Amino acid sequence: MNWYGVMPAMTTSFDEQMRVDHPFMVRHANWMLDQGCTGLVLLGSLGEASTLTFEEKVAILNAIAEGTGNRAPIVAAISALSTQEAVSLAHAAAAAGCSGLMILPPYVYKGDWLEMKAHVAAVMQATPLSCMLYNNPVAYGVDFLPEQIAELAAEHPNFHSVKESSTDVRRVSAIRALLEDRLQIFVGVDDAIVEGIAAGATGWIAGLVNAFPRESVELFNLAIAGKNAEAFALYRWFLPLLRMDTVPKFVQLIKLVQQETGMGNERVRAPRLILAGEERSHALATLRTARAASASISA
Template identity: 45%
Template sequence: MSLQWKGVFPAITTKFTAEGELDLEGFSANLKEQLAAGVDGIVLGGSLGEASVITTAEKELLVKTAISLAGNIPVVLNIAESVTTEAIRQAKLAAEWGAKGLMLLPPMRYKADDRETVTYFKAVAAATSLPVMIYNNPVDYKIEVTLDMFAELAEIPNIQAVKESSRDVTNVTRMINRFGDRFAILCGVDTIAMEELLLGANGWVAGLVCAFPRETVAIYRLTKAGRTEEATRIYRWFMPLLELDIHPKLVQYIKLAEAQAGIGTEFVRAPRLTLVGEERERILNVINTALAKRPQLPDYLSITIN
């Protein structure tokens, strides 16, 4: 099954009501904004999607709702499980629901060694025909997927991409030097996305796109079209917002940004709590300062990226 691992893939937030129930109306409204802005794929159930607190039944609803709206835009489901058998079950369910690809984290809770991690990835990939993107995030999940590990994974044809979230931009060059175009590389850290795109990354699994989809897609397309000065101008404006993506409370921060931008709400599911007091005022100041200076964008949707 083919999937073009390039472009902007929003890591969509999961929308909840004030009572903590799934808010499909709010989810759909935000998703329509993403699609209108020109995103290239959708990632559901990631860290930003509060994967640890949504049920399998809710994942099914989210996947099927996204597919009903997305048309030809691929919907990718994240798998973040502690047990290999459960990860395999989730992969099979994702295919049944109609997802076009998987994003796969290393085993959760247990810090697997290199051999265990590679075996886990291979077992899940072997259980499905869906294309797989490995999520390499040693900062938050304490397991680094090294180049030697990718060399072992290269023999599995449906392991096709990496969400590169090590926060080390040189990993893009190392991956390309060693593997050429065997693996598509998508930046997973908002604050270094333009740098990694310039170094050859194929795409961007983005966070602040949830609140600012047009600006995110504009940066991607302008950068890939060689219009670096225009892209840099937007990126510099965006940076204070992008820094919200690298905080432990990225979910609350980005949902607050969605609310201020008019395409979401602040509601999270416990044990997370919405922001209060000085912290909320500080983040609101970052968001509202940026909104007051929101840049005019060129006609980025007319740019064709090969």
């Protein structure tokens, strides 16, 4: 498992009967890999994991593993209401041929550090797969502090990476100050990628990449190479779209952008509803402005 580069947090596509559309997901996955993405993250927040059954999750992992033919690492996001279910999903991911796990705190229950550590440890110990810890206190109400991350790193040799989505780029520096290069740090919010790389991040779990993989990969490559002027020129163009990844309706927004760019549809499972009214008009206007200006962007 090479924790590096741009790894899409893949959306989950649904057909007209709201069943998982495996053929499209395979095509979508290969398209993003063709554009230079270095791995695929499935079953995450953007993948609407909370609306998927256990059986649907396993079927997605198997379909993508078979459909991409080991072109790049597949990472399964592990999220569940119970530790027992999380461990079962980790076992299923290993059996499906995944290369890594991205571990989330349990839904709903927001425990203390002792409980959260036990939950994460159980998943890390369930398989020998390389593990990423997903820290997103804004969305999940559980904040893995740098000192706690260091504690996990000391105890679990297959803990290799952190997806840092606290929106505070100082967290990248704080983790590196404690652990140097022991863990690879990924930026988990789209509109902090250039700042995160400047602080030492070496990867990006990205959202808008589902519709704009070429631009996402180019932005990452420019930033990691220290080509600041070129990176910021592309970033300035991209930011209005990237900010769609940071609001409560990010799933609806990103799926709408996919539909409008010809790579997907906007169907979402309830309780989510597709965008309507002013929200929809504003999103479409933002996309139109970006696409009108894209010809002047060297990406």
